[in-house]
Amino acid sequence: MSDEPFFLKEDKVQVTRAETSTEAEVEPLQLGKRVREIRLSQNLTLEEASKLTGLARSTLSKIENEQISPTFSVVNKLVAGLGIDIPQLFSQPKKNQGATGRRDITRKGEGTPHPTPTYEHELLASQLTSKKMIPYRTVVRARSFDVYPEWVRHDGEEFLYIESGSVLFYTEFYEPIELFEGDSAYYDCAMGHALVSSSEEDAVVIWVTA
Known part of the structure; x- marks a missing residue:
């Protein structure tokens, strides 16, 4: 689906490499x-x-x-x-590696842009690689579900928070539901989903994908 952010695809490759590396370093159980x-x-x-x-x-x-x-x-x-x-x-106990000191600051409006016909994504914390979560802020340009040629779906789970405006939240196995400023949702990304702005101004949402 073209509306899947490019950074989700990149992260899948990074996670696969990290998992392979971890598996190769498993120690014998004592x-x-x-x-x-x-x-x-x-x-x-x-x-x-x-x-x-x-x-x-x-x-x-x-x-x-x-x-x-x-x-x-x-x-x-x-x-x-x-x-x-x-x-x-x-099972192998998890190693306590302590704090790694990873941190990334994204100033307002300085995220990495990734516009699509339906969403205008702004990737946050873009300097960190191999993240366990992918946060991004999105302006929902879509005004009708009909503009989606198919469901948006990808690996992982997702948290959605409505920052401003309102949206119609479409999901494959549920009836559409309208969400307003301050509302949120958590769902399986493999389930088809899509957002449509229902407010006068385009809605702005925060997404965190794991």
Whole structure:
């Protein structure tokens, strides 16, 4: 669909590259270390974890120090006693990389323009690459749903906020609904959607796509 902002297409490529890089760097799971992290995250001592799981304190200590590998029966006791599920026990913990210091300021009217026949997009925070969210401000030029040759649809989820004016919000599986200044919507972008200005002046909206 021509009305899909070009920056959404670029971001898909960047995300794919990032995911590939992450997958290549997965480290072998250290089950004992994972058990210890879960125990400490719940502020449990070895003695307290022992009572909850029914495992001897010495057994827990040996598991955490990678001195023994837990049997299936022991894994079930760990899961039940610590109140977790098996995928949590065997999943890689997220690394705390701390603050990255990423920041981007967009002054009023200084976003990257991308006009289309129906929307006049202004991409915000355009200096940052590989963003997890894509924010943009849009003037809705469309005045009739008939100007769309087909539904607008793309990957991800989207948040819509009406900054000024009013719009008719068309979605593939719902009846059109009129949204006014201050109203918002959150929806699946793979579902066909489109906006039409219903106010005297062209409506202005804020979109955030994830």
